[in-house]
Amino acid sequence: MFKFLSFFKKDTSDEIQKMILIEEIQNTNKALNAAYMGFNNALEPDMIDCYIYEVNSIQKRYKFLIENAKSLGITYDKTIPCDLTHLSRSSCNVSVQSLL
Numbered sequence: 001m002f003k004f005l006s007f008f009k010k011d012t013s014d015e016i017q018k019m020i021l022i023e024e025i026q027n028t029n030k031a032l033n034a035a036y037m038g039f040n041n042a043l044e045p046d047m048i049d050c051y052i053y054e055v056n057s058i059q060k061r062y063k064f065l066i067e068n069a070k071s072l073g074i075t076y077d078k079t080i081p082c083d084l085t086h087l088s089r090s091s092c093n094v095s096v097q098s099l100l
Contacts, residue, residue, distance in 0.1 A: 018074050025065045032058045 035058055039051035069075075 014072075018072060021065065021069055021072070021074065025062070025069060028058060028062045028065055032062060 032055065035051055035054045039048065039055060042048045042051050
């Protein structure tokens with residue numbers, strides 16, 4: 001499929017892999033927001049540098065995940081709540097437009 005999910009067994013369904021990718025995008029988005037908050041509140045020059053590196057790192061991961069989602073044709077509307085614990089199409093709108 002693609003590098004990020006290459007550790008999955010071959011019998012893992014595409015739908016589950018897509019759901020996991022969406023969850024990773026959501027988690028990365030939260031981490032990016034937290035890094036921006038840390039940067040905005042940092043006072044020491046060393047901490048500012050740390051947050052700059054952290055934001056850059058998370059942005060690269062986010063870009064990687066979004067590119068993989070695009071290549072799979074995944075779209076996702078983050079305004080619609082998504083319950084990934086049930087892994088069914090009815091519980092999550094597998095539609096990444098607002099993230100792109």
